[in-house]
Amino acid sequence: MTAPAAQDLPVVVIGAGPIGLAAAAHLLERQLTPLVLESGPAAASAVRDWSHVRLFSTWGELTDPAAEKLLAPTGWSRPDAATYPTGGDWAERYLQPLADVLGDRVRYGATVTGVSRAGRDRIVDADRDSQPLVVHLTTADGSEERLFARAVIDASGTWTAPSPAGGSGLPALGEKAAVDRITYRVPDLNDPAVRARYAGKRTAVIGSGASAFTALATLAGLTQDEPGTHAVWILRRGISGSTFGGGEADQLPARGALGLAAKAAVDNGHADAVTGFRTEVVERDDDGRLVLIGEDGRRLDAVDEVIVLTGFRPDLSFLSEIRLGLDERLQAPTALAPLIDPNVHSCGTVYPHGVNELSHPEKDVYLVGMKSYGRAPTFLAMTGYEQVRSITAALAGDQEAAERVELTLPETGVCGGAGLFDQATAEESGGGCCAPAPALVQIGSAGAALQIGKPEASGGC
Missing domain, CATH: 3.50.50.60 (FAD/NAD(P)-binding domain)
Known part of the structure; x- marks a missing residue:
């Protein structure tokens, strides 16, 4: 079957979690067509797994502006911005209603098994960027499907790949x-x-x-x-x-x-x-x-x-045919990694980032949300919302908006890199940058x- 023209295709978003659903809302705001593929039976399946845990961000930091615009006509009311929801609250009072508004633009029970270029494996250069992306998936009943996309935004997170107890990064013997x-x-x-x-x-x-x-x-x-x-x-x-x-x-x-x-x-x-x-x-x-x-x-x-x-680590197995530019330590995009690397990261300050830091050698493929951080910790939902705002602006051809910074992130109050291993840290020796x-x-x-x-x-x- 001949692949359709890219401009007529949806932007496939992998994962109906907070960042994936926000991406869909921003795509609609830009008059682009989203298709969200969620492996679970409902929105925010990963969040529901820790529904008993209360977040350390307030409601005011956990809802996306474009998503709120979609929800407003339904009579949805924003929870008290100063209160702290549990994961269950977040899923039931915001994420599922957002998915419901998106309607059939969200498909449940759809597990992505591969992403590539139509007719091109990762080796082939010829005419690569002009070909649409192809997404393979399995459905809840085990059948296989193939979809074409003009772009892919992978917001699948890292929840399914926890790191082991073994100090070497591999499971300990007997684990x-x-x-x-x-x-x-x-x-x-x-x-x-x-x-x-x-x-x-x-x-x-x-x-x-x-x-x-x-x-x-x-x-x-x-x-x-x-x-x-x-x-x-x-x-x-x-x-x-x-x-x-x-x-x-x-x-x-x-x-x-x-x-x-x-x-x-x-x-x-x-x-x-x-x-x-x-x-x-x-x-x-x-x-x-x-x-x-x-x-x-x-x-x-x-x-x-x-x-x-x-900690957690990204599942990159279904992206094996995509040309990704990833840092060798964090498995995060190479331009983003220096901003979040715990080996050197100081004072908890992460510069807000967008399409420039999240681009890969493969055109129109983006890892966003927790997955964009690879193995690095301290991801915030508001970081992901800024990521997808920037990426969707770029996909719509608005490069000025894509490169504009619209977020200030809170500092952790922690100084010094975490990669000093057994050495004394800066604050132990009195040379830290914070109190x-x-x-x-x-x-x-x-x-x-x-x-x-x-x-x-x-x-x-």
Whole structure:
């Protein structure tokens, strides 16, 4: 079958999460035709997986202006801009209504399995840019389809590809065999079955970001009702002034408070911190409990459960025929990577970016949202909204709008790169660019404190 002319084709958006749906809204605002392909049965399937977690961004930072314009005629009312929704709130009160307004422009149960140029594999140069893009997908009933697109915006996120416990980036020996006692998500302790799994148990939490903070605070809250509950916090680096985030210096107050809640869990004896530990082996003892062994030979006391929250990584498998320009460390677009690289990133300041930083050697293909960050943390929904505003302007031929910056991002209050590994950080040696980490402040009980976290790679906060 001869491929149709590109100008008559839709822009295919992969993923009906917050950034994918915002992209569709901006495309419509630019009189372009979107087609959103969502693998799940409803909008925001990934967000629904962490519906119990409260975001550290307010409603005012979680809705997109173009999306609000689409929703307004339906009678939708914007939630209180100063309040903090849960993932479930975000999905039900904003994302699903937005998908409903888009109607048949959103297809559910559509899993993208490949993207390429029509009639061209990645080797072929001849007449490449003039050919439309071709998208292969499978439907919920297992049938295969092929669609043509004038452009592809991949907003599929990273939720399906959590990083392992192994310090080398590969699963630790024995990690896969111990999957019955390991989770890669923040547990929902409101679920009685999940609560029973951790109540009165010794649990290892591996990770150092917002998700790990949330898990530590969650488990600390559980100790009040379930004696014997205890956490072992495993960090691959030492504890420094930035370990618990920016605290009161964070321009997102709830994000700063989340780190302080984790600090409280340690200070109050609800969690023990193990530093400089990179997991190499997971063994079972005679009772079936898990023993973690580090690359330095250290063996930790046995635990009943392990929560691995070491970040996420992008699934690039279905883009193997597309010419992507990705940073060798982060797997983020090469022009974006220096702005977000935790090896060098200082003071939590990320310059707002758009089509120029997100372009690839393959014309009209863009990775947006959490997927654009590759393996880097601290993505914010407002960053993704700015990304798709810029990209859709460029697709509509409005380069001036595409290159205009329309966003100021909040600082984290954290200084120094995270890639210093075992070396002393700048703030430890007194040479940091920010004030020292603030002292612990009272933010309520541990049970209340746990309500301000968010999985870093949700594509949302």
